[in-house]
Amino acid sequence: MAGRIRNDDVVLVRERARIDEVVREHVSLKSAGGASLKGLCPFHDEKSPSFHVTPSKGFWYCFGCGEGGDVIGFLQKIEHLSFSEVVEKLAGKYNIQLRYDESSNRSGINTGQRTRIVEANKLAAEFFVQNLNSPEAETGRKFLTERGFDKAAAHKFGVGYALKGWDSLTNHLKQKGFTDTELTLAGLSVAGQRGVYDRFRGRLTWPIRDASGDVVGFGARRLYDDDQGPKYLNTPETPVYKKSQVLYGIDLARKEIASSKQAVIVEGYTDVMACHLSGVTTAVATCGTAFGDDHARVLRRFLMDQEQLRGEIIYTFDGDEAGRKAALKAFNLDQSFVAQTFVAVESSGLDPCELRQKSGNDAIVALVKSRVPLFEFVIKSTIASFDLNTAEGRVSALRAAAPVVAGIKDVALRPEYTRMLAGWLGADSNTVVQAVGSATNSRSRISLEVEANKPEKKEMLQDTVETSMERECLKLTFQFSDLVKTWFAQLTPDCFSHQKYREIFESILSSELNEISANTAHDATEDEEQRALIAA
Structure with missing residues (x-):
C-alpha cells in the first residue's frame, strides 16, 4: 500500500479547499463582522452561534465547546474520517493529484x-x-x-x-x-x-x-x-452510512432549508419526491428509522443561524394512533427548537405521495400551510382518548396531559398551554394550574437527580489578562511573522503562564521551521487542544 501523503500536497489541499465553502455544506454561516463568519456549532447543542470561521486564516473555532482546527480537522470530526481520507476526499473534489512518499504495488493513487x-x-x-x-x-x-x-x-x-x-x-x-x-x-x-x-x-x-x-x-x-x-x-451501517444521522433528500433541500428556515419531515423516498415536485423543496426523510436526536442536530445546523430561534420543523404525521406516537417521540426530543416545531396532519391518512396523486401539487402546499404547533397537537391527541363529557374522563385527561404541559421546556410557553388545556378540558383553570405545577415539580426532582449523576463537563479555558495577552502575542507572531521574528527569538517558555500556550510556543521552537505561521504551528503539534487554541 502507498505510504504517507506528501506534505507539499497536503499544503496544496489546504490552500485550495476554502474552509468557508466546505463548512457551508454542513453549517449555515453569516457574517460575524470583519473577516469572520459564524453559525451554530455542529459539535454541541447551542441556541446562539459561537462557532466562528475565518476564511483568511483557514481556521474554525467554537467559543462554546473549545473545538477548533483547519478544513481538514473539520471534516475529520464531522464526517468521522481519518486524516488521509479527508485529504483524499478534498483532493478529489478540487482535482489535486496526490503523491505518496513510499512506493505502492498498486497502480494509481491509493485511496482511503x-x-x-x-x-x-x-x-x-x-x-x-x-x-x-x-x-x-x-x-x-x-x-x-x-x-x-x-x-x-x-x-x-x-x-x-x-x-x-x-x-x-x-x-x-x-x-x-x-x-x-x-x-x-x-x-x-x-x-x-x-x-x-x-x-x-x-x-x-x-x-x-x-x-x-x-x-x-x-x-x-x-x-x-x-x-x-x-x-x-x-444499506446496513457502514463506515459512511449511519442511519441515525442520514436524511434522504438533504443534498437537494439543504440550501432551501437554510434560506427559508424551514424543514419538512416526511416518512419515505416517494414522499420526498412528491413534496419537491410540488414546490415544497425543504422536504427530507429518515431512512429506515424514526426521526431522532442526531437527525435533529443535522437540521439544526442548517436552520438556526440567528440568535433568535426562527427555524420551523414541520412533521407530516398521520392522524391515527401511530401518528400520535410519532408526535410524542418528537416532543420528547431535545426541545432546543421545539417551540418552532409543527405538525401537518392529513385528515384522511394519506401520505404526501398519495395526496399528490389524488389532489395534485397544490394539496401538498396546502398541507404544509395547515400546520399546527407540535405542543398543541400532542396535548389534544393525549386528551382525545378520554370522554370529556364525564367528570371522570376530564380528571383522567388532566392527569394524562399535565405531565405533557410540564414537559415544555420553554417556561414562557408553559402558562399559555396550561390556560389552553383548561379551555380544551372545560376545567377550572386553578385546578389545571395546580396539576401542571405538581407535574413540573416532579419532573424537576427527577432532572436534579439525573444532573447530579452526569459526568463532569470539560472545563473551558477561562481568559485572564495574562492569558489574553499571551494569546494575542501568539496571534501577532502568526499574522506578522516578518515583523516580530527578532522579538519572538527573545522569548522563552517561561514567558507563558498558560500551559497550552507555552506548549504551542515550545512546539514552534522544536519544529525548526523556517516559517512561523498558524498553519505551520498547527502541523507542528498533534495535540488536539493545542490545535484548537491555535485556530482561535
Whole structure:
C-alpha cells in the first residue's frame, strides 16, 4: 500500500479547499463582522452561534465547546474520517493529484476506505439508473408511473433498478477494480456460503446522499410478490452510512432549508419526491428509522443561524394512533427548537405521495400551510382518548396531559398551554394550574437527580489578562511573522503562564521551521487542544 501523503500536497489541499465553502455544506454561516463568519456549532447543542470561521486564516473555532482546527480537522470530526481520507476526499473534489512518499504495488493513487466506498456507491448508482431503462425494469417503471413520477422525476432523484440476478452489480463493480471485501464493507454485496452476491435484487433503488452530495447508501423498494424480504431494504451501517444521522433528500433541500428556515419531515423516498415536485423543496426523510436526536442536530445546523430561534420543523404525521406516537417521540426530543416545531396532519391518512396523486401539487402546499404547533397537537391527541363529557374522563385527561404541559421546556410557553388545556378540558383553570405545577415539580426532582449523576463537563479555558495577552502575542507572531521574528527569538517558555500556550510556543521552537505561521504551528503539534487554541 502507498505510504504517507506528501506534505507539499497536503499544503496544496489546504490552500485550495476554502474552509468557508466546505463548512457551508454542513453549517449555515453569516457574517460575524470583519473577516469572520459564524453559525451554530455542529459539535454541541447551542441556541446562539459561537462557532466562528475565518476564511483568511483557514481556521474554525467554537467559543462554546473549545473545538477548533483547519478544513481538514473539520471534516475529520464531522464526517468521522481519518486524516488521509479527508485529504483524499478534498483532493478529489478540487482535482489535486496526490503523491505518496513510499512506493505502492498498486497502480494509481491509493485511496482511503471512505473514498473507495463512496466511489463504489457512485458507480452502483449509475449502474442502477442504466438498469431502469432495461426490459426487466418494466415493473419498476410502472410503479413510478402509477405514483405520478415520470422519467424526468426519476432522473432528478436518481431512481434506479437493481437487476434480479444474484451478482449483477457485484460483477460489474469487480470489473471496475473493487474487491469482495470493499463491496461487502460498502453494504452493496453480501458474503454467502457460495461467494459474494448482490444485496439489492429486483428492486427500485434510491441513492442516499450526504449533505455534500456523496452517495453513502441506498434505499430499495420491493416490487415482486416472490420477494420475501422487507418492503424497504436499506444499506446496513457502514463506515459512511449511519442511519441515525442520514436524511434522504438533504443534498437537494439543504440550501432551501437554510434560506427559508424551514424543514419538512416526511416518512419515505416517494414522499420526498412528491413534496419537491410540488414546490415544497425543504422536504427530507429518515431512512429506515424514526426521526431522532442526531437527525435533529443535522437540521439544526442548517436552520438556526440567528440568535433568535426562527427555524420551523414541520412533521407530516398521520392522524391515527401511530401518528400520535410519532408526535410524542418528537416532543420528547431535545426541545432546543421545539417551540418552532409543527405538525401537518392529513385528515384522511394519506401520505404526501398519495395526496399528490389524488389532489395534485397544490394539496401538498396546502398541507404544509395547515400546520399546527407540535405542543398543541400532542396535548389534544393525549386528551382525545378520554370522554370529556364525564367528570371522570376530564380528571383522567388532566392527569394524562399535565405531565405533557410540564414537559415544555420553554417556561414562557408553559402558562399559555396550561390556560389552553383548561379551555380544551372545560376545567377550572386553578385546578389545571395546580396539576401542571405538581407535574413540573416532579419532573424537576427527577432532572436534579439525573444532573447530579452526569459526568463532569470539560472545563473551558477561562481568559485572564495574562492569558489574553499571551494569546494575542501568539496571534501577532502568526499574522506578522516578518515583523516580530527578532522579538519572538527573545522569548522563552517561561514567558507563558498558560500551559497550552507555552506548549504551542515550545512546539514552534522544536519544529525548526523556517516559517512561523498558524498553519505551520498547527502541523507542528498533534495535540488536539493545542490545535484548537491555535485556530482561535
